[in-house]
Amino acid sequence: MATVGIEAVLQLFAESDPSPRAYQALVRFLEVLGDYAPSPDGPATDPLAMSFQFKLLWVAGLAPNLDACTSCGDDGPLTAFSVAAGGAMCAACRDATASDVSGDALEGIRALLEAPLADATRVAPRGTSAAEMLHILEGIHAYHGGFRLRTLARQHLA
Numbered sequence: 001m002a003t004v005g006i007e008a009v010l011q012l013f014a015e016s017d018p019s020p021r022a023y024q025a026l027v028r029f030l031e032v033l034g035d036y037a038p039s040p041d042g043p044a045t046d047p048l049a050m051s052f053q054f055k056l057l058w059v060a061g062l063a064p065n066l067d068a069c070t071s072c073g074d075d076g077p078l079t080a081f082s083v084a085a086g087g088a089m090c091a092a093c094r095d096a097t098a099s100d101v102s103g104d105a106l107e108g109i110r111a112l113l114e115a116p117l118a119d120a121t122r123v124a125p126r127g128t129s130a131a132e133m134l135h136i137l138e139g140i141h142a143y144h145g146g147f148r149l150r151t152l153a154r155q156h157l158a
């Protein structure tokens with residue numbers, strides 16, 4: 001799972017633009033990983049791996065907007081998510097770039113962003129909306145970075 005974190009840092013932060021905060025986050029990720037039992041479902045939907053990747057997006061200025069509609073600013077209910085728009089949307093603003101999202105998935109991403117890495121499994125238990133959260137994570141990577149983590153690619157083919 002360490003390779004997932006390292007690749008995410010390399011993809012999001014070019015060598016020509018070193019980020020001390022990304023480096024610090026990676027060090028912390030590797031520290032937590034030392035005492036961690038990875039998810040039996042694989043690294044793609046592992047809460048710690050997802051938490052680290054969402055935190056990296058935040059460091060990169062790419063964290064999704066989760067607290068209000070990205071388009072109109074309304075509190076919600078937020079029922080859709082658009083990577084192109086940069087976050088959650090209400091039903092009225094939903095457009096062709098958006099897809100359905102559950103409240104649990106939005107809450108899960110928020111929890112993973114806010115909690116310390118070591119608490120990832122506690123705030124987002126394994127399996128909870130993991131597929132939805134992974135879908136959003138991959139969407140942001142593809143849209144903003146034009147990449148997909150090679151270290152996770154094999155698992156997706158299975």
Ligand SMILES: [Zn+2]
Nearest residue numbers: 069072090093
């Ligand atoms: Zn709206």
